[in-house]
Amino acid sequence: MTKTMTCVACPLGCQLSVTLDGDTVVSVTGNTCKRGDAYARTEISNPVRSLTTTVRCEGGLHPVVPVKTTLPIPKDRMFECMKLINETVVQAPVEVGQVLIHNILGTDAHVIATNNN
Ligand code: SF4
Numbered sequence: 034m035t036k037t038m039t040c041v042a043c044p045l046g047c048q049l050s051v052t053l054d055g056d057t058v059v060s061v062t063g064n065t066c067k068r069g070d071a072y073a074r075t076e077i078s079n080p081v082r083s084l085t086t087t088v089r090c091e092g093g094l095h096p097v098v099p100v101k102t103t104l105p106i107p108k109d110r111m112f113e114c115m116k117l118i119n120e121t122v123v124q125a126p127v128e129v130g131q132v133l134i135h136n137i138l139g140t141d142a143h144v145i146a147t148n149n150n
Pocket residue numbers: 040041042043044045046047063064065066067068069070072
């Protein structure tokens with residue numbers, strides 16, 4: 034079986050063709066560099082995504098503070114993570130780089146502020 038996907042590891046967006054034997058990756062073609070091969074293999078075995086969103090913030094200049102995860106998190110945990118982030122309210126002042134949620138849902142990723150508030 035062959036799957037096609039777009040590599041998102043850089044803006045070039047190479048079209049990858051991944052040949053599978055069951056769940057095992059047999060070959061990856063279409064990648065311009067090694068990162069594309071690694072991306073395709075991870076995407077098949079354990080797809081992950083970085084999460085960028087906002088957290089409610091009380092007492093600051095703005096009602097929300099922009100945040101991101103320090104590591105990509107498993108795609109199938111996104112919904113749970115977003116639910117927790119949406120339920121979280123932090124108090125100002127918040128500084129860029131501050132950890133607002135430590136090790137979110139045991140993923141090893143922290144949710145950090147990407148701006149002051
Ligand atoms: S394969 Fe390499 S060059 Fe192509 S999109 Fe992925 S990272 Fe960029």
